[in-house]
Amino acid sequence: MQTEAHYQGAPILDVDPFSTEFLTDPYPFHEQLREAGPVVWIPKYKVWAMARYEEVRHVLDDWETFCSSAGGGLSNFNQEKPWRPPSIILEADPPMHNRTRGVLAPLLNRAALNKLREGFDEKAKLLVDSALARQEVDGVKDIAEVFPLQVFPDAVGLQKEGRENLLPYANMAFNAFGPRNELFEEAFKEAEKVTDWIMNQCRREALSEDGFGAQIYAAADAGEISEQEAGMLVRSLLTAGLDTTMYGITSALYSFASFPEQWSLIRENPALLRPAFEEVVRFQSPVQTFFRTTTCKTQVAGVPIDADQKVLLFLGAANRDPRRWEAPDTFDVRRRAVGHVGFGHGIHVCVGQMVARLEAESVLTELVKRVERIELNGEPVRRLNNTLRGLSSLPLKLYAAD
């Protein structure tokens, strides 16, 4: 692992961003990528990589040069058959993207979500009741995985049976943005069964009459999208809406258990809670990477890049770029963390970001009210994924406030 030579004027870095070593502790690699240069060539996958904030933002802004329709992962859809029909929102460019995003965005903004808030808060209260009764809990299995599974499938309007398929499906989708490594193969072991269930749930008949799913089909009735596209957008919600929020809540609990003085700051001033979640997303970056593909010959920071090249963007590294952030490796809830690229940026910025925020806010508000201290109660266990960074276990001890 060293800078050996240059390729088209950019440093060559012989790293594997999807190896166990890298995914277990990405930070030294991130630093190496950032410091090597604004654009780096990774020979193992023949991709261009960017890890500095400025270049990452620039590429996400310039969707005409750096498109999404050739896939958001390593696989180039211009050259390889995708593992599933491409997403019509994530893996689409304008004008199609504008049409599909135009259907989802108004369902998922803060105003639209306000009607869900009371239900979220009630569920959060019960969850904290039960966690406090036990005192010793697993932050992942007892809180971060439980809460989204209680609220999100209901919000979409899914039937109760078979919801356990949602997690392996999301795990497949996010691993599939990487190479066909062991993580990929392991995730795809029961692919057929899981995919069949998911596709079945995306049908109009399978959905309740009052959830996001029904609202998406209403857009089909209104002629904004086709019936088939409606099913594809429901699939997008089910792929992107659950795992990510679990990783987000896990990240928050892990951060506050690791930095108890930051929890105390929020306890003293609950107005810090929403900005604090932005800092969690910046600091932990549950979604670590995304790819774009060049549509034409271009240049970034003086490095010429050919057409039809894959570009790997390190969101997590950009969120800790010292060129943009003061003391980037310090978790500080008083920081103005807005502007991080943890939800992406530009036209493809996470359309469900307000769902993620609302879920986190519901859980954390209840915890802030009632829990004085969150303590690590054992060694957290990392869960490796080609895109997501999170834990499979987070032993915690909760100390109730008086």
Next chain:
Amino acid sequence: MPIVTFLNSDGSAHNVDAPAGSSLMEAAVDNLIPGILAECGGACACATCHCYVDEQWLGKVAVAGEEENQLLSAVLDQRSNSRLSCQINLSEELDGLVVHLPESQY
């Protein structure tokens, strides 16, 4: 570059030189104006960049679209001159624009 004045609810004023073509929200965030949070970064999703356009400037600022109006219904203390600053694009014609900031975004 258009100059924009942000007036805080406590009466303090911030004058900002903002490049034409950027949004009013970006002008605020780039200059660390307190009171504009802009959680979603300009995706018209969060309603945390709420501001009140000074009455004198209402006629010069393009009107709000459907999604912005939907979101404005969710802000605290909505008024007839309420706008989301991420949806206001700055141009030379808006040189001198004055906006008032709400006491709180949520």
